[in-house]
Amino acid sequence: MFRNFKMVSRVVFGRGCFHQLRDILAEKRKNAASFMVFLVDDVFRNSKLEDGIPLGRDDLLIWVNVDDEPSTAHVDRLTDQIRSFSAVLPRGLVGIGGGSVMDMAKAVSLMLTHPGSASDYQGWDLIRQPGVWHVGIPTLSGTGTEVSRTTVLIGPEKKLGINSDHTVFDQILLDPELIADAPRDQWFHTGMDCYIHCVESLNGTFLNAFSRAYGEKSLDLCREVFLKDDPEKDDKLMMASCMGGMSIAYSQVGVCHALSYGLSFVLGIHHGVGNCIVFDHLEEFYPHGVQEFRKMMEKHDIRLPQPLNVNDAKMQKMIDVALVLEPLWENALGRDWKRMMTRERIEGLYGQILGNS
C-alpha cells in the first residue's frame, strides 16, 4: 500500500508575514462566538514578537516552557487548562515556537477533541477525528514538524509520536524574520536535524522519486546555509526544513534518529543536539554525510557536549527505546535489519557515543 498522506492545507511564506496572522484569524473569528488559544514559547515573553500577537479580548495566551522536551503529561495539563478556561472548544489554536511548542500545539489540538491522555494515542493512526483548527508558526527551522503528520512526545513508557492525518497543521506561517535571532548553537543543532533528515532519507531503502526530489533540494539548501555565507540563509533554512520534512514524509529517518530517541528518553538530551552527538559517530552508515557535517561544525565553531556515562539499567532502557523504532531501522538497513542490528551492536554504538568504550 502506498501512503495517502495529508499535507498542510494553507501556507504563507515571506519576511514579515507574521503580521498576516491577524487577518487569517479574523476570517476564522467571523460568525464564531468562540475564542483563540495561543501557545507561545516563553522565551518570547516581553519581546517584539509578543507585541505582534493578535490577542483578542476573549482569547487565551499560554506561555509554554520547553526546557524539557514535550511530554504527554505536559500536553494533558495544557488541555485541562484550556477546558477549565471555557466549556466550549476554542475556534483555533496557534503554536508559536520551535519544534517543541509546535508539537505541543498539534497534540493539544487533538486532545481537545479526544478523551483520555495523550499517551493513549502515541502510535500510528489512533486518532480518528479532527482536532481543533491549528496553526503552526516556527521560530526555529529544521525539525520539519511544520509539515509533518506527527507530534513527538515523551510518554510514561516511550518517546513516540501521535502520527495521524489530523495531526497535520491546517495553516502554517513561515516568516524567516522569526528565526533570525536564534542563539547560534540552537540554530545549528535544529538546522542539523534537517540536514540529518535528508541524509537518512536519501540513504535509506525506502527512497523513491518523491522523497529524493525534496531531500536533494533540501540538502542543497542546507549546504548553502551552513557551508557558505548566504545573505538569504534564514529564508533558505526555512524552506530546507519544510522540504526535509516532506522528504521523510514519504520515506523515513534512520540510524541517527533511532539512537537519538534513546538518548533523549533516558538522558533528557534535546532532539537537535542529540542528533548531532549521535551523527558524529555514524561514519560507518553515512560516511559522506558525517564528513560534511563535520565541515559544517568546523565552519560554525560548534562544540558538542559529551553526554554522561550511564549505568546498565539506563543503557538497557536506551536500547529498548531505540528498538521500538522498527521502521527507522528497516529504512536504514533493509528488511533483514533485525539480524544486523542486535542489542549488542546497539550497545556498542551507544558505548562509542557516550565515550565509554
Ligand code: NAD
Ligand atoms: P525547541 O523547540 O525544543 O527549542 C529549543 C530552545 O530554543 C528552547 O529553549 C526554546 O525556548 C528556544 N527558542 C525557540 N525559538 C527561539 C528563537 N527564535 N530565539 C531564541 N530561542 C528560541 O527546538 P527544536 O529543535 O525546534 O525542536 C525540537 C523538538 O522538535 C523536539 O521535541 C523534537 O522531538 C521535535 N521534533 C518533532 C518533529 C515532528 O515531525 N513532529 C520532527 C523533529 C523534531
Ligand code: ZN
Ligand atoms: Zn529529527
